[in-house]
Amino acid sequence: MTQHDGDRLASWLDGLGLADQLAEAGLPTFTRDADGHAVWSEPDRLEELDALLHSVGDDPEHAVPVGLVVLARQARLRTELTATPWHTYETLAEVRGTSVDATRFAVHKAASEHRLLVVPLEERSVVPAFQLGADGELRPELAPVLAPLLASRMDPWRAWVWLTQPAALTLGEAPERLAATDPELARTAAERLAERL
Known part of the structure; x- marks a missing residue:
């Protein structure tokens, strides 16, 4: 995968609010360098990650990774509950x-x-x-x-x-x-x- 593909995947996950759930799901994570480019923890697994995240739904190009959505919801609810x-x-x-x-x-x-x-x-x-x-x-x-x-x-x-x-x-x-x-x-x-x- 190219740097552009890695940036695209990172931006997609950021846009869905799921980037923080990658580690908990056992998937490669990323940070941003000084220029805003994604620096992946396991760049050799990006094609596998991209395929996995887009494997759910009728339209694989726009599929939402349900497992990560669930993890994100759980994290949000935990934060809300600890504020009560x-x-x-x-x-x-x-x-x-x-x-x-x-x-x-x-x-x-x-x-x-x-x-x-x-x-x-x-x-x-x-x-x-x-x-x-x-x-x-x-x-x-x-x-x-x-x-x-x-x-x-x-x-x-x-x-x-x-x-x-x-x-x-x-x-x-x-x-x-x-x-x-x-x-x-x-x-x-x-x-x-x-x-x-």
Whole structure:
């Protein structure tokens, strides 16, 4: 592939907002030199990469690499979720008015019993705040929604996304919100999702 082809491929991926997902997908990555040209990590794999990325869809020339789109969406949602309130053991202990050790024990016990969503974030565990009341305890209406998801060993990030984003199984409403108004539908949706995993 020529420099022009490498630049074209890089610009296409930039335009789709997918350049940052290449490494996670195990594909060659690129940076830009001082002149703005793409410098690929594995230039000998560019033809293979180009063919792979354009292999999906009816029109291979304009096909969108679905796997990278999914990775990009997941990265965007993770960024959005980490911008919402969540607790460390220390901040949750403060809300609950207990010691950090007691809070850590309670969180681990609740998580092991599928009663609390705990998510790994940058080498620590965090507790998304949407599932808690003002006292730092689990919102009672969420227990029947969380249980099937956590028992199915659903990825914690995927669970956090599903619970807080509009979902088809909950008629376009975020399941954690629906749990307050229609707990039966929220529970049923969670059970159906868990069965698919």
